[in-house]
Amino acid sequence: MRPRARRIVKPLTARGYALVRPALVRLKLDRRVKYLYEALYWRRRKADEHVLGNDWYEPLFTTRVGLDREAYAGQRVLDIGCGPRGSLEWADHAARRVGVDPLVPVYRRLGIDDHAMEYVAAPAEQLPFPDASFDIVTSINSLDHVDDLEVTIDEIGRVLAPGGLLLVVVEVGHAPTIAEPHRLGWDLAARFADGFEVEREEHLEFLTDEPGVGASLRRRVPFDHDDPRERSATLHLQLRRRAPGAVAAHETASSETTSAPAATT
Numbered sequence: 001m002r003p004r005a006r007r008i009v010k011p012l013t014a015r016g017y018a019l020v021r022p023a024l025v026r027l028k029l030d031r032r033v034k035y036l037y038e039a040l041y042w043r044r045r046k047a048d049e050h051v052l053g054n055d056w057y058e059p060l061f062t063t064r065v066g067l068d069r070e071a072y073a074g075q076r077v078l079d080i081g082c083g084p085r086g087s088l089e090w091a092d093h094a095a096r097r098v099g100v101d102p103l104v105p106v107y108r109r110l111g112i113d114d115h116a117m118e119y120v121a122a123p124a125e126q127l128p129f130p131d132a133s134f135d136i137v138t139s140i141n142s143l144d145h146v147d148d149l150e151v152t153i154d155e156i157g158r159v160l161a162p163g164g165l166l167l168v169v170v171e172v173g174h175a176p177t178i179a180e181p182h183r184l185g186w187d188l189a190a191r192f193a194d195g196f197e198v199e200r201e202e203h204l205e206f207l208t209d210e211p212g213v214g215a216s217l218r219r220r221v222p223f224d225h226d227d228p229r230e231r232s233a234t235l236h237l238q239l240r241r242r243a244p245g246a247v248a249a250h251e252t253a254s255s256e257t258t259s260a261p262a263a264t265t
């Protein structure tokens, strides 16, 4: 969809959805409608693009978020809400690269079996992996898509090994839509406070001529917190999994070695 059309259509669908959502939730149809909508979206993308490209993921997972490609060497990597494009194909030096997404059965029909990575069909709320199975967990443009954010946070904390890295890039500040049932805010890092330390936090504007988290990270316009308009924005977080029982850095008043969050912009 063109940026101008998207700016008009997205708020309209969000408003329409706000009206019908209570009924869908009452009838327990909201998830089914969400998955149907996402499946249709990706089928349409496949029809338009023929081959679903994935060239931009390497910079998105590395240079655009200040990480080295080497940070993934020999690591067990899990990408949550991975989509059907082969988000981790570039990481051929990782020990393991797994994409998890409830729509994997649909994505198999779109060609994911040709990708050099593992796919597992599951929602983020029920990750079918033992505790501490991964060294890096990523979620690009997917945390606002999950059904239950609190359960998802617990599951991420469970499967990520102590000392492991969680990379989140997500759109915040948008009204709930069919596929994105949560309006996330700048408090997202605080919701991970129990088991994680914030190592990096960045607030970026969504660009009107090129909406999307990828363009936000590429063009890096700092979010203007003095501008009171409600609007979509991009939140980039890097969180480090604390060892079980370790005390949060902000709770140790005497600690001089806290990994203070990077200045939010």
Ligand SMILES: C[S@@+](CC[C@H](N)C(=O)[O-])C[C@H]1O[C@@H](n2cnc3c(N)ncnc32)[C@H](O)[C@@H]1O
Binding pocket: 038, 080, 081, 082, 083, 084, 085, 087, 100, 101, 102, 103, 122, 123, 124, 125, 139, 140, 141, 142, 145, 146, 147, 148
């Ligand atoms: C906007 S797509 C992002 C895909 C990919 N991460 C990317 O950036 O190209 C959102 C993805 O979240 C997935 N999703 C929806 N509900 C989910 C859930 N409960 N757990 C995990 N992923 C979910 C969707 O199926 C979809 O593939």
